Amino acid sequence: MDNSGYYSEHHKFYVAVDCIIFGFDQDGLKLLLIKRNFEPMKGKWSLMGGFLQENESLDEAAARVLYQLTGLREVYLEQLYTYGEVERDPGERVISVSYYALIRTEDYNSDLGKQHGARWFLLDKKPPLIFDHDVMVDKALRRLRRKTRSQPIGFELLPEKFTIPMLQRLYEGIHGKKFDKRNFRKKIFQLNILKKLDEKEKSGSRKGAWLYKFDNKKYNKLEEAGMHFSI
Amino acid sequence: MDNSGYYSEHHKFYVAVDCIIFGFDQDGLKLLLIKRNFEPMKGKWSLMGGFLQENESLDEAAARVLYQLTGLREVYLEQLYTYGEVERDPGERVISVSYYALIRTEDYNSDLGKQHGARWFLLDKKPPLIFDHDVMVDKALRRLRRKTRSQPIGFELLPEKFTIPMLQRLYEGIHGKKFDKRNFRKKIFQLNILKKLDEKEKSGSRKGAWLYKFDNKKYNKLEEAGMHFSI
DNA sequence: CCAAAAGTGTTGACCGTACACCCATGA
DNA sequence: TCATGGGTGTACGGTCAACACTTTTGG
Numbered sequence: 001m002d003n004s005g006y007y008s009e010h011h012k013f014y015v016a017v018d019c020i021i022f023g024f025d026q027d028g029l030k031l032l033l034i035k036r037n038f039e040p041m042k043g044k045w046s047l048m049g050g051f052l053q054e055n056e057s058l059d060e061a062a063a064r065v066l067y068q069l070t071g072l073r074e075v076y077l078e079q080l081y082t083y084g085e086v087e088r089d090p091g092e093r094v095i096s097v098s099y100y101a102l103i104r105t106e107d108y109n110s111d112l113g114k115q116h117g118a119r120w121f122l123l124d125k126k127p128p129l130i131f132d133h134d135v136m137v138d139k140a141l142r143r144l145r146r147k148t149r150s151q152p153i154g155f156e157l158l159p160e161k162f163t164i165p166m167l168q169r170l171y172e173g174i175h176g177k178k179f180d181k182r183n184f185r186k187k188i189f190q191l192n193i194l195k196k197l198d199e200k201e202k203s204g205s206r207k208g209a210w211l212y213k214f215d216n217k218k219y220n221k222l223e224e225a226g227m228h229f230s231i
Numbered sequence: 232m233d234n235s236g237y238y239s240e241h242h243k244f245y246v247a248v249d250c251i252i253f254g255f256d257q258d259g260l261k262l263l264l265i266k267r268n269f270e271p272m273k274g275k276w277s278l279m280g281g282f283l284q285e286n287e288s289l290d291e292a293a294a295r296v297l298y299q300l301t302g303l304r305e306v307y308l309e310q311l312y313t314y315g316e317v318e319r320d321p322g323e324r325v326i327s328v329s330y331y332a333l334i335r336t337e338d339y340n341s342d343l344g345k346q347h348g349a350r351w352f353l354l355d356k357k358p359p360l361i362f363d364h365d366v367m368v369d370k371a372l373r374r375l376r377r378k379t380r381s382q383p384i385g386f387e388l389l390p391e392k393f394t395i396p397m398l399q400r401l402y403e404g405i406h407g408k409k410f411d412k413r414n415f416r417k418k419i420f421q422l423n424i425l426k427k428l429d430e431k432e433k434s435g436s437r438k439g440a441w442l443y444k445f446d447n448k449k450y451n452k453l454e455e456a457g458m459h460f461s462i
Numbered sequence: 463c464c465a466a467a468a469g470t471g472t473t474g475a476c477c478g479t480a481c482a483c484c485c486a487t488g489a
Numbered sequence: 490t491c492a493t494g495g496g497t498g499t500a501c502g503g504t505c506a507a508c509a510c511t512t513t514t515g516g
Binding site: 182 | 469
């Protein structure tokens with residue numbers, strides 16, 4: 001089918017994906033950033049990004065870019081927003097589609113990261129980023145806050161076995177405020193999506209905290225029913 | 232600045248915007264659709280769209296496309312999602328950024344519409360659309376539902392002066408269900424964003440219903456304070 | 463034995479929802 | 490006078506937020 005008659009009247013553009021990569025450990029909620037290795041803005045901190053290729057969808061491009069930096073596949077990855085200001089990239093006109101990812105820092109392959117000059121930054125200690133990347137991060141955080149308020153995503157950021165205090169610290173990191181632990185436990189347990197294990201995590205305290213696993217089966221049932229989780 | 236060394240390794244793509252245009256009148260919530268006038272899929276119903284040009288941002292392109300069809304500027308217009316499947320447009324690879332708009336059907340210039348073969352369709356009587364446009368509409372409706380649940384957008388769909396029963400019919404159209412009128416009034420008035428006028432609209436009933444205006448000043452104050460409106 | 467984090471229940475305020483009758487008027 | 494849509498108030502139940510003390514144990 002030749003449609004060059006119609007389509008070819010129009011311009012073509014570079015299309016990129018940029019990934020806002022969230023991670024979580026005992027220090028708090030973090031972002032994975034890289035040192036940009038080409039001009040313009042070479043050497044500045046930046047989100048990990050890459051250009052869309054001919055044979056891949058946007059989702060595939062985002063997954064590829066994420067894989068290149070972290071060695072991870074099958075992670076939580078969601079499209080956020082598309083940035084198309086004419087001068088947003090001073091080098092060339094580039095349309096950038098942003099995605100955010102939630103990964104377990106423990107799974108992350110730091111050798112790959114080193115090759116890209118990547119580093120984790122606590123959210124509130126993040127350096128200024130190039131272009132409109134700060135805006136992208138801000139939007140990602142707002143989306144993450146909204147999503148975690150209505151669905152229990154965020155478990156993607158925790159190790160497979162986790163304690164309630166860890167989960168609470170995660171939610172506090174995401175929302176940037178403290179929650180009452182009695183109310184927090186109440187709401188989490190009401191959802192009935194955790195499986196209690198017969199193990200304790202003893203490194204965080206003398207007493208030790210019980211470990212839990214996320215119960216996918218129960219969660220999927222709940223999701224179909226259309227739950228609401230209000231932290 | 233010449234960056235061709237880096238950027239030019241990559242492919243370029245056609246980028247389009249597609250507009251989901253919502254309107255509202257006494258019949259209910261409607262969508263403005265056009266008959267596509269070029270191949271592939273010529274003659275099929277489609278969202279109004281257009282290709283991104285070299286000198287405009289995505290937001291500008293969406294506003295231009297909307298203006299071309301409706302003659303309206305300064306309408307509520309918000310980016311939704313970007314579609315980049317390789318085969319989504321069988322004619323050529325096109326990345327499409329979707330936007331949704333809320334317009335007053337009374338303001339709409341139907342002459343321009345006719346030139347594009349445009350027609351309003353009640354949401355639940357919409358024909359099947361080309362490509363992934365049905366998915367776009369579905370996503371737009373879900374976004375509209377979510378937004379109108381937390382912010383009183385939707386007033387953009389009403390004439391300047393409107394009655395509470397009209398407003399309720401609008402919200403019922405958006406959410407696809409009936410609300411109790413006492414509770415609806417209570418919640419609307421609690422927001423304190425309406426100005427009661429000294430006029431009645433008498434065409435809808437014998438008794439007549441009081442007309443109201445949306446009070447922008449009060450609304451803006453409220454919005455800063457971070458209100459929540461739960462229908 | 464003590465410091466430090468884990469764990470546990472109750473109450474009051476507010477909000478959402480369900481529900482039924484009178485009002486004004488044109489025909 | 491009556492049919493039609495507009496307009497009004499209350500009571501119950503559930504959910505959210507505030508709040509303080511006991512438990513465990515390594516050092």
